[in-house]
Amino acid sequence: MFTVLEITTSGPGGLTRAIAQQAGRVESMVDHAIEALLSRDLGSAAAILDRQAEANAMETRIDQAIHVETAEGTVELCEATAMIRVNRDLARMRDLTVELARGLCEEPARKSAQSGDDSELQPLAIAVSHLAKKTLRALARRDLLLAANAKSEKSRVDAYSGYIVNRAGRSKGTSAAIIEENGENGERGLLFAVGFLEQIADQSMTIARSLIAWLGGSESGEPIVVHLAV
Secondary structure, X not given: OOOOOOOOOOOOOHHHHHHHHHHHHHHHHHXXXXXXXXXXXXXXXXXXXXXXXXXXXXXXXXXXXXXXXXXXXXXXXXXXXXXXHHHHHHHHHHHHHHHHHHXXXXXXXXXXXXXXXXXXXXXXXXXXXXXXXXXXXXHHHOOHHHHHOHHHHHHHHHHHHHHHHHHOOOOHHHHHHHOOOOOOHHHHHHHHHHHHHHHHHHXXXXXXXXXXXXXXXXXXXXXXXXXXXX
8 A cells, every 4th residue: 555645845854855755655656566567456556546646746846845945045056956857757757657557457458467477577577676666765865875786786677678578589679669569468468568667677777867966976987975974
C-alpha cells in the first residue's frame, strides 16, 4: 500500500525535505509498477492510477514553492534551476509508472508477460529495482556517492536487457520499435516489459545526473569529495 505523505515546503529546508519525500513517493510507485508488471496485479496498477492526480498536484506545489523562494531571494537562481530539473525528473519517473499502469489495466492480456517469461524478467526487474532505489534514495539523502555508484547498477541492467532481447532473436537497439509490431502475445508482452524496465533505468540515471549537478559534483573520473561537518 502507498503511504500518503504530507509534504510541507515552508520553513528552513522545507523544499529539500519536500523533494526528498516526493522521491520516496516515486520510489513506492516504481515498486508497485514493477510488481504489477511481473505478477499482473491489476490492484497495484489501479493504486498507481488512484494517486496520479495527487502526485501531479504535489509536483505543481513544489514547483511553485521553488519560484516563490527564488523571487524572495531565499534560494539562489542556480540552485532553483537544479531543483526544478530534479522535480521534473521525478515527474517523468512518476509518469512512466502511470503509463504502465494504464496499459496493464486497459490491455492486460496483450501487455503482460506470460508466466513462462517471468524467470527471464526477474533478474532484470531486480536490477532495475535496485538502480531506481539507489538513485531515489540518493536524492532523498542528498548523497553524491550513492548517486555516482548508480552507474554500476546501470551496466547490470544493460547486460540483462541485452540478453533477453537477444534471446528473442532481436537486436537490442530495435527493442522499442518491436514493442509496436504485431506478433505473439508472449513475445510482445516480454518486450513491452523489457522496454518499460529500460525506461525506468534510463530515467534513474537522469535523476542521478541531475542530483550530481544540483549538489555540485562531477560525473568525470575524478573522485567526489564529501565534506563532513565536525
